[in-house]
Amino acid sequence: EILMTQSPATLSVSPGERATLSCRASQSISNNLAWYQQKPGQAPRLLIHGASTRATGISARFSGSGSGTEFTLTINSLQSEDFAVYYCQQYTNWPPRFAFGPGTKVEIK
Amino acid sequence: EVRLVESGGGLVQPGRSLRLSCAASGFTFDDYAMHWVRQAPGKGLEWVSGISWNGGTMGYADTVKGRFTISRDKASNSLYLEVNSLRPEDTAVYYCVKVEGYLGGYFDNWGQGALVTVSS
Numbered sequence: 001e002i003l004m005t006q007s008p009a010t011l012s013v014s015p016g017e018r019a020t021l022s023c024r025a026s027q028s029i030s031n032n033l034a035w036y037q038q039k040p041g042q043a044p045r046l047l048i049h050g051a052s053t054r055a056t057g058i059s060a061r062f063s064g065s066g067s068g069t070e071f072t073l074t075i076n077s078l079q080s081e082d083f084a085v086y087y088c089q090q091y092t093n094w095p096p097r098f099a100f101g102p103g104t105k106v107e108i109k
Numbered sequence: 110e111v112r113l114v115e116s117g118g119g120l121v122q123p124g125r126s127l128r129l130s131c132a133a134s135g136f137t138f139d140d141y142a143m144h145w146v147r148q149a150p151g152k153g154l155e156w157v158s159g160i161s162w163n164g165g166t167m168g169y170a171d172t173v174k175g176r177f178t179i180s181r182d183k184a185s186n187s188l189y190l191e192v193n194s195l196r197p198e199d200t201a202v203y204y205c206v207k208v209e210g211y212l213g214g215y216f217d218n219w220g221q222g223a224l225v226t227v228s229s
Contacts, residue, residue: 034215034216036154036216038154043204043219043220043221043222044154044204044216044219045219046215046216046217046218049209049215049217055217087153087154089154089215089216091210091213091214091215092213093213094166094168094212094213095156095159095168095169095170095213096156096159096168096213097156097170097171098156099156100146100153100154100155100156101153102153103153103154
């Protein structure tokens with residue numbers, strides 16, 4: 001099984017600053033990694049796929065990097081609408097049991 | 110515009126069954142795999158089940174295997190999840206998700222979710 005971990009669990013950031021979120025896979029997943037944003041009471045929204053490709057309509061303030069087992073989501077110049085929970089997801093294997101990481105909550109400092 | 114609309118959630122007693130439905134529109138339904146992802150109250154996302162573009166391959170999380178059945182109907186562009194022998198730990202919002210791919214992949218579109226509450 002491929003297990004996903006994320007750090008930190010909670011990240012306190014001031015508006016306008018940069019947030020750096022980490023995601024780690026227990027074994028190599030190449031670049032088969034996606035990032036999602038979820039706001040309270042809403043469904044998750046795809047931000048990044050292929051580890052670094054922004055989904056349609058996603059702000060350039062969001063960028064993804066990494067391959068293999070280590071991945072990073074960077075959010076530049078945090079806006080009020082960016083405070084949310086962020087999940088990473090691997091899509092290398094089938095069935096995708098334990099596909100999601102536990103999430104990182106980005107909160108206002 | 111892709112639309113995924115779930116229905117069929119509600120309050121159900123432990124051990125009972127229900128069927129979740131997802132009406133899909135705005136894309137060629139037959140070309141993509143479809144999955145269900147759930148989220149228990151205050152918890153993270155859990156992949157539940159997925160079905161390939163042609164319905165030939167299905168997969169389930171260990172927590173639901175043998176109790177849940179996923180299916181799809183191309184005539185009505187619908188995805189289904191038959192959930193049996195429900196347990197309190199199945200209480201969650203169930204999201205219908207479209208996959209960018211034929212079987213597995215990333216989830217590029219999500220429904221608004223259907224709440225299933227299992228309680229006596």
